[in-house]
Amino acid sequence: MNTLFSNKILTDFIAISTWQSLVVIGIFLFLQIGFWIFLKKIKIQFIYRVLSGMLLGLLFGIIVQVAIGFPDSSDLYEKIDGKVTTIFKEEYKWLEESLIWLSLFKNIFIAGVMMMCIPIVFLAVLRITSKVGVRGLKKITIKGVALLLANVAIAFILTFWLGYLFKVGDGLTLENNGEIATEGMKPIPQLISDYIPKNIVSALSGTLIIPIMVIAALMGMSIRILSKRNGPQMDKLRAGTEVAWKISTSMMMNFMKILPIAVMAMLATAIVGKPIGALASIGKVIGIGYLALAICVLILTLQIAASGINVKQWWKQAWTPFVQAFATQSALATLPTTLTSVGEGMKVNEKAVNTIGSMSTTLGLMACAGVQAGITTSLLWTANSDGDVVHSMGLLPFFLIALIVTMVASLGIAGTPGTATVVTVGVLGGMGFGGFIAPVLGIIQPLDGIFDMGRTGVNVLGANAVIPIVAKSEGLIEDGSPLLTKRLIAKQKEIRVNNEFKYLMEDEIAIELNKKNKAIVNKEISKDEKQKIKLDYKQFVEDKKMDFLKVKQESKETYKNELINIKK
Structure with a gap:
């Protein structure tokens, strides 16, 4: 290796030991500094700043790949016991330092962003649930979960049959190594109980969102x-929460300012250190995956249109979090942008x-659960021949079991670090095909970073669609x-x-019911x-129902009358 100096400081501390x-x-640093200065001088919309950063990172990554000849995994990484690892070969150590x-x-x-996400989620839920008179959260949650899971099912069905139709595994060899999956899938009761944090401090210091929501x-x-x-x-506590919310969102906005140069780095690193040459052998897998993702985007757009929402205006607001999610490959890191786009923009x-x-x-991540599981299971089916252990159960039972396991998996294992690995392990292990996990991952993982961009973008777009659809059904889209x-x-x-009166009526009925029940058990009353x-x-109760009917009529x-005024 052409080292500048044979010195541990250069290799391990400075991480620049070769001329390459x-x-x-x-x-790259020169380009980033120049790009930052350019952004300071030129006023353009934030989304175009982000897109410019993505383009620069993409071009830089492609140029480096051209320079090194688009290597595949075996060219780039060391082999140990005949298996390709993720350890760079000696001649590519400079690439590792560059990354x-x-x-x-x-x-x-x-x-x-990750530092601020937990406090923002905590404060967002706390602000809502602590307000006196706030009702309907249960209904909103049920509708939201139902639609998110429905989209997971749609994505899985779509991707599985696309993979089956185009024979995504044709020409690939998957050998059952006999290993059993030991992680990734949990029984439903355990999955539910795990959402209840056992330690408030550890939950707040972690990255899982649902336990934070439970605490808040x-x-x-x-x-x-x-x-x-x-x-x-309690009013003082609520006021303090509002102040904390403003401070947290302000801190978040400070980090958002560097997003354009951050996405430049994200796109560059996603391409520079990847075995792009592997596209020649597994290009069909990625291609079908992205085809499914594109159709998912179309489906979400159609859902918006079917719900009576202006598609053009929705896309205008949803575009920014979609692009950010694509670039950052993190739904959690994009969450503040999603909350802002849907809350303030929509x-x-x-x-x-x-x-x-x-x-x-x-x-209920549409792509990380639905599309990922669909491509994984269709790959498993089409890469194996008739008469083997996979085909022994028949296509339809295989598909139905895969769908059920995916729906269960989407309740929790998607969205965790290493999504491709966790979803693949969970779904294949849950179906009883743990022996195929390693060979399937061997095909999907080399270019998972590129696939994950699209998956994350669709996940976030799904949230941006579900929120206004549910909100519209509950009358929560504002003037x-x-x-x-x-x-x-x-x-x-x-x-x-109508909803506000209904919730008030339910509260009053609940109070009267409580009084009635106490009176009935009172032995002193005849x-x-x-x-x-x-x-x-x-x-x-009958009077309240009549009052409700009157309110509905009014x-x-x-x-x-408002329609008449609008027409005028």
């Missing part, structure tokens, strides 16, 4: 309950934004939203009025009095 790494690092420096701003950005929701509900007896103190009420947006980074016409905005008001209490309660008339 010095040239690559020097040129360390090229990743600098990428790592700074990711670390900063419990704290918020406690603040709301205590507000009845300790109103002033003007969706924070109840829907904070609830569905937060859980969408872990649960001035570009997503809806004036007529539909008026309809949102009608839904909102049977006749108890009977009267029951009848009074029944009449109270809100309907108000809606009609």
Whole structure:
């Protein structure tokens, strides 16, 4: 190796020990500094800044790949016991050093955003759940989870049959090594119980979102309950939460400023250190995967159109988080942008934004669960021949079992670090084909970084679609939203009025029911009095139902009057 100096400081500390790494690092840092100065002087929209950074990173990565001849895995990495590792060969150590420096701003950005994501999610949920009179979160959550999971199922079905149709595994060899999957899949009861944090401090210092949401929701509900007896103190807590929210979002925006140069680094590192030559052998797998992702984007767009939302205006707001997710390969790192785009850009009420947006980074990921599992299982089926252990169960049973296992897996294992590995292990292991995990990963993993860009983009786009769709069904798209016409905005008001009265009615009925139940068990009250209490309660419920019908009629008339005014 052509080292500048034979010195541990250069190789291990400075990480520049060859002229090749010095040239690559020097040129790249020069480009980044120049790009940053350019952005300071030229005023362009933020999304175009990000796209410019992506383009520069892409071009730089391609140039380096051209220089090294588009190597495949066997050219780039060492072999140990006949198996290709991820350890660079001696002649490519300069490439490893280059990647360390090229990743600098990428790592700074990711670390900063990840640092702020947990407090932002915590505060977002706490702000909503601690407010007195806030209702409907359960309904929003159920609808959000249902739609997220439905999209996972759609993505899996689509990808599996695309892989089957185009014979994605044709020409590839998958040998059953007899190993059994020992991780990646958990029983449903354990999966649910794992969402309950056993230690608040460790949960807050981790990266899993749902346990954070659980803690914040419990704290918020406690603040709301205590507000009845300790109103002033709880008001101060809520005010403090608002201040903390503003500080956290401001800190996040500071990190967002370096996103253009961060995505430049992300695209460059995604290409520079990858065995791009492997495309020749597994290009069909990546190609079908991206075809499925493109169709998923179309499906999400059609869902938006079918729900009555303005597609053009939706894309205008969803485009930024979609591109950021593609570049960063992290739904969690893109979460603040998603919350801002949907909340402020689309003007969706924070109840829907904070609830569905937060859980969408872990649960029901359309691409990381649906598309990934679809490509994995179709690869397994088409790469094996008739009569083997895979085909012994028949195509339809194989497909149905794979779909069920994928749906269960999408509840938690997707969105964790090493998604491709975890989803593949979970789904194949859950189906009983643990012996094929290693060979399947051997095909998918070499270029998983490139595939993961598209997967993450679709995951985030899915959240950006589900939130406004659910919000519209609950009347939570606010005045001035570009997503809806004036007529539909008026309809949102009608839904909102009806829901608010319904929640109030349910609260009042619950209070009366509690009074009735206490009276019934009171031994000092006679049977006749108890009977009267029951009848009074029944009449109270009937009266409330009648009141609700009146409110619905009044809100309907108000809606009609607004339509008349709109037409004028």
